[in-house]
Amino acid sequence: MDSNAVQPIQFYEKKAAIVTKSAKGKFRNFKSAVLAVAYAVYFGLPWLPWTRNDGLSQAVMFDVADRRFYIFDMVIYPQNVFWLALLLFIAATFLFFATALIGRAFCGYFCFQTLWTDFFIWIERLVQGERTARLRLQKQPWNAEKIARIGLTHVLWITFSFWTGVTFVLYFGYAPDLLHRFFLGNAASAAYVTVLGLTVSTYLAAGFMREQICAFVCPYGRFQSVMYDPSTLAVAYDARRGEGAAGRIPARGALKAREARLEQGHGDCIDCGLCVQVCPAGIDIREGLQYRCISCGLCIDACNGVMNSIGYPQGLIRYDSESNLAAPVPAKPHLDWKRLKVVGYLVALVIMTGLLVYNINHRTDFEVSVRQVRQPLFVFLSNGEIRNRYQIHLENETDHDVTYRISEKGLPSGALDLGSMRQVLVHGDRSVIVLANVAMPPAEAESYKTFSFVVQPVNDPHDRIVQTASFYNEKVR
Amino acid sequence: MSQDKKTRQAPQTTGHVWDGDLQEYNNPVPDWWLIAFYISIAAAVGYWLVFPAWPIGGTYTKGFDTITYVNDKGVTKTTHWNTRALFLKKTNEAVAAQKPYYTKIANTPFEQIAKDPDLNSFVISAGKALFSDNCAPCHQQGGGGKMGLAPNLTDDDWLYGGHFTQIQQTITNGRHGYMPPFKTVLNDTQMTELADYVLSFSKVPVNPASAQAGNALFHSETAACYYCHGADAKGRTVIGSKNLTDNIWLWANVPAAQTVADKENVIKNVIYHGLDKGVMPAWKDRLSADQIKLLTVYEHDLGGGQ
Structure with a gap:
């Protein structure tokens, strides 16, 4: 090839993979505990049996075919989608609230990308050894050992990704039965597509893309920085203490003693680089707060370990606020919640949560919608009266037959004609359409422009739905 | 890599020159696009084999796929896949779903229907x-x-x-x-x-x-x-x-x-x-x-x- 040939512009710069060292400490323990609980819930929940009227089922099941979502003793229908909307609002506000207080805690400890990446790294370490061993393995030529170790890692990753996908699918059917059919090839094609998609995406996202998901794909990570303010507690390196006047320097020879370092103007940071080696985002926290930091606290654990071993005080890297770090005399880091923003988020959270709980508690297990017949909007009868017609759609959401009583409110007596359907029996899980005729003399119609239909189960009259309807006369134009 | 850095700003041309200075940039489509394009060509060939495709004189290639439906005379027929048969099949399914209701209506007196x-x-x-x-x-x-x-x-x-x-x-x-x-x-x-x-x-x-x-x-x-x-x-x-x-x-x-x-x-x-x-x-x-x-x-x- 011509050595002078112009090379095309490279749009993609290949990145060196981050190989992290494991850390020990309270944040690592907290992360591990969260991981254990989260995995126990995610992988275990589909296997929790639950007895329902129509037989044995599981505690949490999203029955898409029957459009019914079971969460323990609660049954949710598609028309309750507003709850989901409200729940997402609450989740978003909670994220804002937590971020304003303690930064990206969600990213660092609870996000599934973080959890799965963490677990994949744990598998990597189990098979290939600690960071140095893994780096050595990467450099060495392909031999039997390397093939065995790297191969085993990927086999485990793919197996775990596959089980992640299968578990997700198990939420959509009765787990023991669905799993059986899945492996016999009798499950719905959607199940296979979902499992394949989740296996591939989990394998790629947790095995290869890792911190790049947080930096380049995830929108939450990026917009959470807006919620930060100087009072927010974030993972921070105390540069004043670490750098001193003369900068950080390795603890060698005479500089091992803290007194000697302070005398020469050096800070407490011995530049061991452990905080960088443990970082799953591949950053150096000593360069300050940065968008890639998921605030997982592992650098705090690493630094505290080093500080302990050389007998320096802990907390060179710690959770602290920007304002406190800059203060002439830094106070003990504390949660500063007395801010308009934080309190505002909290108030919004409380109101929305209250609304959701109230709504769920006051729901009825039937649905009513009244539709006015609009062709024609009204009609004159032979006795001169005006008649409007309505279709009442009545849906029974329970699994047993229920008789409902339909009555009217705000109409002269005798105006409503329901035929024989004043009381109507609706079978479980079914719906019916009831026709309602309302007729009034034109003079009377003027004063009854709106009225209500009241629908209540005969056995439980308190559980009622009121729907307003309009009555049109010839002056409607 | 250092070579890369030096030449990174220089665009590649096809080497064609018109009117002394008019050159053409060489911006080939990305590989993933080309691969997807070839896959879609291969898929098209697959479709020809499975479904009716090419007209040949008064007839056409029928494809391997078949469809079974009941025609308007009540005879079950199997033929090469086509949308008309699919329509008949779907219509028949819908009619069959309505059938129990129609049977019930046929056997129920008017007054009872209005009350049910x-x-x-x-x-x-x-x-x-x-x-x-x-x-x-x-x-x-x-x-x-x-x-x-x-x-x-x-x-x-x-x-x-x-x-x-x-x-x-x-x-x-x-x-x-x-x-x-x-x-x-x-x-x-x-x-x-x-x-x-x-x-x-x-x-x-x-x-x-x-x-x-x-x-x-x-x-x-x-x-x-x-x-x-x-x-x-x-x-x-x-x-x-x-x-x-x-x-x-x-x-x-x-x-x-x-x-x-x-x-x-x-x-x-x-x-x-x-x-x-x-x-x-x-x-x-x-x-x-x-x-x-x-x-x-x-x-x-x-x-x-x-």
């Missing part, structure tokens, strides 16, 4: 489709009718009766309303008197003396209106003669006429020319007995029935 919430709900849904396909062209979407063309089915005024059996009879065999012209029998004054008599029922402020004369004429052998419209002028459902005493109009557009004279004129026009356009076709050859029964209940619902 499930059956009645099916009547409302399926009846709407049937009505829209067959009845709406004249009776309008929703059954509101059209002045001078087809009666309103949503009021309580029934020309041929609003009982289930009467409605069923109307749909099955159709109706033909007829009123003879009176232009050679009655003079203009007599027709005005008759019009005033008819309008007086609807509380239109007509000349009472004229209406009184119309009353006499109505029941006389000269005009003999009562033969068909009945002595009480309420019409007779057996022959579909109009009830003249209510304020519901079909052939004479009284509500649209502004003055009393105009109202008289539209009625006189009917008396003068008579009527021979109240024709409803018979549906027994087009709809099945079950469909007619369903439509009967649907229309009974529409008007509140009798």
Whole structure:
């Protein structure tokens, strides 16, 4: 090839993979505990049996075919989608609230990308050894050992990704039965597509893309920085203490003693680089707060370990606020919640949560919608009266037959004609359409422009739905 | 890598030069795009093999895929895949899903259907489709009718009766309303008197003396209106003669006429020319007995029935 040939512009710069060292400490323990609980819930929940009227089922099941979502003793229908909307609002506000207080805690400890990446790294370490061993393995030529170790890692990753996908699918059917059919090839094609998609995406996202998901794909990570303010507690390196006047320097020879370092103007940071080696985002926290930091606290654990071993005080890297770090005399880091923003988020959270709980508690297990017949909007009868017609759609959401009583409110007596359907029996899980005729003399119609239909189960009259309807006369134009 | 850095800003050209300085950038499409393009070509070949594709003279390549359906003669046929067979197959499936309801409707008396919430709900849904396909062209979407063309089915005024059996009879065999012209029998004054008599029922402020004369004429052998419209002028459902005493109009557009004279004129026009356009076709050859029964209940619902 011509050595002078112009090379095309490279749009993609290949990145060196981050190989992290494991850390020990309270944040690592907290992360591990969260991981254990989260995995126990995610992988275990589909296997929790639950007895329902129509037989044995599981505690949490999203029955898409029957459009019914079971969460323990609660049954949710598609028309309750507003709850989901409200729940997402609450989740978003909670994220804002937590971020304003303690930064990206969600990213660092609870996000599934973080959890799965963490677990994949744990598998990597189990098979290939600690960071140095893994780096050595990467450099060495392909031999039997390397093939065995790297191969085993990927086999485990793919197996775990596959089980992640299968578990997700198990939420959509009765787990023991669905799993059986899945492996016999009798499950719905959607199940296979979902499992394949989740296996591939989990394998790629947790095995290869890792911190790049947080930096380049995830929108939450990026917009959470807006919620930060100087009072927010974030993972921070105390540069004043670490750098001193003369900068950080390795603890060698005479500089091992803290007194000697302070005398020469050096800070407490011995530049061991452990905080960088443990970082799953591949950053150096000593360069300050940065968008890639998921605030997982592992650098705090690493630094505290080093500080302990050389007998320096802990907390060179710690959770602290920007304002406190800059203060002439830094106070003990504390949660500063007395801010308009934080309190505002909290108030919004409380109101929305209250609304959701109230709504769920006051729901009825039937649905009513009244539709006015609009062709024609009204009609004159032979006795001169005006008649409007309505279709009442009545849906029974329970699994047993229920008789409902339909009555009217705000109409002269005798105006409503329901035929024989004043009381109507609706079978479980079914719906019916009831026709309602309302007729009034034109003079009377003027004063009854709106009225209500009241629908209540005969056995439980308190559980009622009121729907307003309009009555049109010839002056409607 | 260092070479890369140096040349990174220089764009690559194809080496073609026109007019001394006009060059062409070499921006090949990305590999992933090319690969997807080749895959789609391969997929196209796959489609040719599976589905009907290439015309060859008077015929075409049929493809491997087959479809089994029941044709309109009830014969199960298997043929190469095509959308017409797919349509028939889907239609048959839908008809089969409706079948239990139709069977139940066929075996249930009218009054029971109207009282059964499930059956009645099916009547409302399926009846709407049937009505829209067959009845709406004249009776309008929703059954509101059209002045001078087809009666309103949503009021309580029934020309041929609003009982289930009467409605069923109307749909099955159709109706033909007829009123003879009176232009050679009655003079203009007599027709005005008759019009005033008819309008007086609807509380239109007509000349009472004229209406009184119309009353006499109505029941006389000269005009003999009562033969068909009945002595009480309420019409007779057996022959579909109009009830003249209510304020519901079909052939004479009284509500649209502004003055009393105009109202008289539209009625006189009917008396003068008579009527021979109240024709409803018979549906027994087009709809099945079950469909007619369903439509009967649907229309009974529409008007509140009798």
